[in-house]
Amino acid sequence: MIDRATIDKIYSSADIVEVISDFVTLKKKGVNYQACCPFHNEKTPSFVVSPSKGVFKCFGCGKGGNAITFVMEHEGVSYVDALKYVAKKYGIEVQERELSEEEKRENDDRESMMVVTSYANDYFKKSLRETEEGRNIGMSYFRERGFGDAIIDKFGLGYCPAAGSAFSDMAVREGYKEDFLVRTGLTIKRESGGYYDRFAGRVMFPVHSLSGRVIAFGGRTLRTDKKTAKYLNSPESEIYHKSNTLYGIYFAKKAITQQNFCILVEGYFDVLSMVQSGVENVVASSGTSLTSEQIRLISRFTKNITVIYDGDAAGIKASIRGIDMILKEGLNVRVVLMPEGEDPDSFAQSHSSEELSDYIRENEVDFISFKTNLLLSEVKNDPIGRAAMITDIVGSIAVIPDEIVRSQYIRECSRLTDSDEQMIAREVMRRRVDMLEGSAGREVLQNMERKESYKRRKQQEEEEQSLLAERIKESMPSPTDELERELVVYLLKYGNKDFYFQQHDAQGHNMEPVELNVAQTIIEELEIDNIEFRNTVYKSIYDEYVKMYKMREELVASAKEGDEPVERVSINEFINNPVPAVCDFVVDILTKDDAYRASKIWSKFDDVVLTEEDNLNVAVPKAIAVYKLRVIGEITRSLLEEIKGADEDTAMEILHKIKALDDSRKIICEKYSRIL
Numbered sequence: 001m002i003d004r005a006t007i008d009k010i011y012s013s014a015d016i017v018e019v020i021s022d023f024v025t026l027k028k029k030g031v032n033y034q035a036c037c038p039f040h041n042e043k044t045p046s047f048v049v050s051p052s053k054g055v056f057k058c059f060g061c062g063k064g065g066n067a068i069t070f071v072m073e074h075e076g077v078s079y080v081d082a083l084k085y086v087a088k089k090y091g092i093e094v095q096e097r098e099l100s101e102e103e104k105r106e107n108d109d110r111e112s113m114m115v116v117t118s119y120a121n122d123y124f125k126k127s128l129r130e131t132e133e134g135r136n137i138g139m140s141y142f143r144e145r146g147f148g149d150a151i152i153d154k155f156g157l158g159y160c161p162a163a164g165s166a167f168s169d170m171a172v173r174e175g176y177k178e179d180f181l182v183r184t185g186l187t188i189k190r191e192s193g194g195y196y197d198r199f200a201g202r203v204m205f206p207v208h209s210l211s212g213r214v215i216a217f218g219g220r221t222l223r224t225d226k227k228t229a230k231y232l233n234s235p236e237s238e239i240y241h242k243s244n245t246l247y248g249i250y251f252a253k254k255a256i257t258q259q260n261f262c263i264l265v266e267g268y269f270d271v272l273s274m275v276q277s278g279v280e281n282v283v284a285s286s287g288t289s290l291t292s293e294q295i296r297l298i299s300r301f302t303k304n305i306t307v308i309y310d311g312d313a314a315g316i317k318a319s320i321r322g323i324d325m326i327l328k329e330g331l332n333v334r335v336v337l338m339p340e341g342e343d344p345d346s347f348a349q350s351h352s353s354e355e356l357s358d359y360i361r362e363n364e365v366d367f368i369s370f371k372t373n374l375l376l377s378e379v380k381n382d383p384i385g386r387a388a389m390i391t392d393i394v395g396s397i398a399v400i401p402d403e404i405v406r407s408q409y410i411r412e413c414s415r416l417t418d419s420d421e422q423m424i425a426r427e428v429m430r431r432r433v434d435m436l437e438g439s440a441g442r443e444v445l446q447n448m449e450r451k452e453s454y455k456r457r458k459q460q461e462e463e464e465q466s467l468l469a470e471r472i473k474e475s476m477p478s479p480t481d482e483l484e485r486e487l488v489v490y491l492l493k494y495g496n497k498d499f500y501f502q503q504h505d506a507q508g509h510n511m512e513p514v515e516l517n518v519a520q521t522i523i524e525e526l527e528i529d530n531i532e533f534r535n536t537v538y539k540s541i542y543d544e545y546v547k548m549y550k551m552r553e554e555l556v557a558s559a560k561e562g563d564e565p566v567e568r569v570s571i572n573e574f575i576n577n578p579v580p581a582v583c584d585f586v587v588d589i590l591t592k593d594d595a596y597r598a599s600k601i602w603s604k605f606d607d608v609v610l611t612e613e614d615n616l617n618v619a620v621p622k623a624i625a626v627y628k629l630r631v632i633g634e635i636t637r638s639l640l641e642e643i644k645g646a647d648e649d650t651a652m653e654i655l656h657k658i659k660a661l662d663d664s665r666k667i668i669c670e671k672y673s674r675i676l
Contacts, residue, residue, distance in 0.1 A: 002083055006095050010083055011068070011576040013090040017051050019067040022089075023074050023254060038074060038257065039063050048591075054575055057591045064587035066575050074257075076300050079578055081211065109180075113239045116171070116180045117206075117214045123167060124158025124204040124217075134159040138203045141222055145269065146349045151276040154251065155205070160219060162201035165194060185235040186217070199232060205268045207240070207286070208250040210297075216240035218247070218268055218286060231267075233286065243291040246283040246298070247271055253301050255280035261304035263360070264290075270308075270344035278353030279360075282344075290322035295329045306364050308336045310343035320374075323367050328399040335370040336363050368393060368409050372416045390417050394424060398431035480634065483627040484538040487522055490620055491545050492589060495519035496568040499616040518620055519549055519569070525624045529664060531631055537581045544577070545569060628668050632661050 017026060017033055026033040026049060037047040037058040046060035057064035063073065071082040087094045128134040138159030142152060151157075160167055168187040172178060172195075181187035181195075188196045202219030209215045216234035234240055248271040256262045263282040265271060274282045285294060298305060305326055326333040336359075338347055348356055365373075371393055379385030390413070397409045410428055414421035500513040501521075523546055533539035548569045555566045574586040636658055643654045 002080060002094055006087070006092065007083060007578075010087050010090070010092055010094075011066075013092060014054075014067040014086050015051070016054050016056065016067040016070075017049055019086060019089065020049055020056060020070055023070075037061060037063070041260065050591075053572070053590055055587045055590060057587055059591075063584075064591065065580060065583045066587075068576070068578075069580050069583055072580070075211075075253075077211065085211070109183075110238055112177070112180045113184050113237065114213055114215070116176055116184050116186065117216070117239070119171065119174075119176060120167065120184075120186050120217070121156055121158065121204075121206045121214045123170065124160055124206075125156055126158075127161055128152075128157065128159040128203075131159075131161070133161055137162075137222060141203055145345075147272060147276065151272055154275075155248075155272060156214070157272075158204040158206070160197055160199040160202050160204055164196050164200055166200075167197045168195035184216075184237055184239070198234075202232065205247070207234070207245060207247055209245070210249060210253070212250045215245070216242070220268075241293075242286070244293045244297065245286075246294050247286040248275070248283045249297065251275065252281050252283050256283075256298070256301040260302050261306055262298045262302050264298075264305055264307045265344045266310075267345070270348075273345040273348035274356065277348040277351070277356050279348070279356055285322075290325055292325060292329060295326055295331065299329060299331055303330070304332045304334075306334045306336060306360065308338065308344050308360070310338045320371070323371070324396050324399050327367065327396060328401070330401045333367050334364040335367055336360050336365075337370070366409075366412070367396065368412050369416065371396065372413070386417070390419055390424070391427070393417070394427045395431060397424075398428045398435065480627075480630055481535045481538070483623065483630055484533045484535050484542075486623045487627060488538045488541050488545075489589060490616075490623060491519055491522060491542065492571040492574065492586065494613060494616055494620075495522075495545070495549070496570075497613065497616060499620065501617055501621060518616060519545070521620060522624060523549065525628070529628060529631075531628065537579075537585055540579060540582055541574060541577075541585070544574070548573070625668055625671075629665060632665050632668075636661050 020026060024035045024038050024047070026035050027045075028034075031050075033049040033051070034045045035047045035049075036042050036045050037060055039058060040061040042060050047056065047058045049056045055064060055066055056070055065073070067086060068079070068082045071077065071085050072079060075082070075085070077085070084094055086092075128138045142157060147157075165187075168181060171181055171187070178187070178189070178195075182189055185198055188198055190196055199217060199219035201223065202221050205218040205220070206214045207216040207218060216237075216239075218234075219232045221228050221230060221232070233242065236242065247268060252262070252275075259281050261281065263274070263279065265274070265282060265284050267284055268286065271282050271284045283298070285291075295305075307323065307326075323333055323335070338344065347359070351359070372389070375389040375392060376386075379389050393413050397406055397413060400406045400409065406428060407425075410425050411421060413419070414424050495518050497518050498515055499518065501516050502513050503511040533542050552566050552569065559566065571586060571590065575583060575590070577583045577586070639654050639658050639661075643651050646654060
């Protein structure tokens with residue numbers, strides 16, 4: 001856990017414009033900055049960043065917060081990771097809480113392995129550029145493949161010397177432990193003693209995690225020996241699980257989010273060439289079969305995937321199973337087939353960015369059209385082959401989880417294969433029965449059809465009822481919630497303000513007005529009756545405010561002449577709250593164009609809504625009084641329900657409680673009679 005002092009330092013150092021500019025292009029407009037929102041598609045900018053308040057707010061989708069919550073939302077990382085990201089940007093050392101011995105060991109081992117891979121990446125990059133062997137072999141090869149310095153530097157490409165243990169020997173000499181060199185797969189320990197570099201004589205492709213740290217490597221040999229594997233990847237380790245990783249995802253995630261689709265290719269060079277050509281929303285499965293974890297990783301940034309295959313028919317057939325996996329995860333998939341003899345690497349090298357983008361856009365087709373055309377070219381007029389083809393396509397449609405999407409593809413399959421739509425629908429249902437129930441018998445199928453039909457009707461009815469209930473609920477907000485909101489707003493906006501409260505004697509005559517402070521009055525009045533807020537967000541804000549208020553009151557009381565004045569609690573101190581809901585609520589208050597208006601609940605107590613600063617003498621006491629009366633009323637009603645089934649002794653106790661509540665109600669009414 002990061003200590004409070006470090007968190008405060010991170011927040012105070014973070015320039016929200018600088019942080020958000022790492023992800024979004026901001027344009028200055030007046031005192032603020034504007035952009036199209038990165039969280040939803042829009043053509044007219046409604047995303048506003050206020051450097052003076054240190055907040056952002058989208059008036060389209062409603063998202064708002066500070067620099068830390070922006071990183072959390074945009075990058076899909078935790079609060080702690082977002083703090084670390086910003087700390088790294090501003091060169092702040094992060095100190096975390098004391099870990100258990102086991103946690104320390106696990107964390108230290110993982111961090112040590114990360115340090116080793118980082119060192120290795122620097123070593124390979126240096127070897128590529130600063131050694132004669134690296135320049136003559138590695139750099140010459142990259143130049144031959146058409147790569148410039150910009151792409152080589154961006155992806156951290158390198159070269160591992162051909163001398164069997166050059167890297168391992170250097171790493172050990174510089175103090176890196178043999179254990180971590182071996183566990184990362186960089187070093188192979190000989191049984192006879194000594195080391196051997198796994199990637200000796202290969203050009204190197206570092207594999208980055210989602211946060212940008214090097215976790216593994218891929219290496220390509222430049223030898224023509226057929227017995228040597230062309231590509232070699234790091235083995236599985238504590239920091240690298242190839243089924244969870246995609247090559248290039250760290251560099252592509254921003255473009256994927258902005259363009260709302262991801263291009264999936266096969267190898268390292270496909271990614272590098274396409275990025276160099278200007279197409280940045282591209283990742284690769286790095287020579288491994290596509291996995292569900294990789295698909296789910298993409299789904300964090302988009303629900304749309306375009307898979308690019310080269311013209312090799314055998315390669316397409318071997319990879320096409322990945323389409324079914326993408327469909328099964330509920331993503332939309334389109335397919336692009338490269339011209340014969342071309343792959344994404346060669347095509348990107350020989351075409352401009354516009355030509356490459358145009359080719360993808362003009363030639364991408366939905367999976368069913370692609371699969372149908374591919375299989376039709378093989379079966380031609382063979383009826384048995386056509387039946388097998390339809391069965392294959394039906395199998396793909398059956399894995400789609402969304403019923404509406406399935407129905408659309410059933411219709412399209414019927415059109416493309418000139419087959420009966422109802423027949424295809426039944427076959428899809430049969431496949432789903434096989435998957436879900438394990439039996440394809442007619443009776444099971446009929447039961448499934450009836451079950452699904454009933455389920456659809458039932459679900460529709462439940463959704464309609466749920467929607468109606470939600471609308472009713474939204475139109476009748478909790479009175480207590482509304483009143484707690486009012487009190488929190490008065491605290492945050494006017495807590496430091498004073499007002500004069502007009503008191504009256506027993507005969508109703510005016511007494512000398514008393515000067516009161518807003519925060520002090522609210523806090524003391526609620527503490528008198530031991531009232532706690534029920535809404536979790538408002539309670540969190542209120543409790544934090546009370547804590548800060550009392551701490552500063554103590555400082556004021558102990559201050560000596562000549563001491564610096566103690567600053568009062570400010571609403572700006574709540575902008576950086578680690579709870580997103582609290583942060584969003586405070587930002588909402590700060591970004592209101594109009595003066596804050598009280599809820600409609602006041603209309604039940606008065607015809608005039610008083611919320612302006614110059615009416616605090618009425619608004620604040622009224623808010624306190626109405627809230628107290630509301631709480632007393634709810635508790636009283638609860639006790640009256642409880643008394644119905646109680647025995648005589650318990651009933652007497654409840655009656656005493658009700659009487660005490662009634663006495664409190666009378667005191668409140670007498671004190672605030674003129675206002676109420």
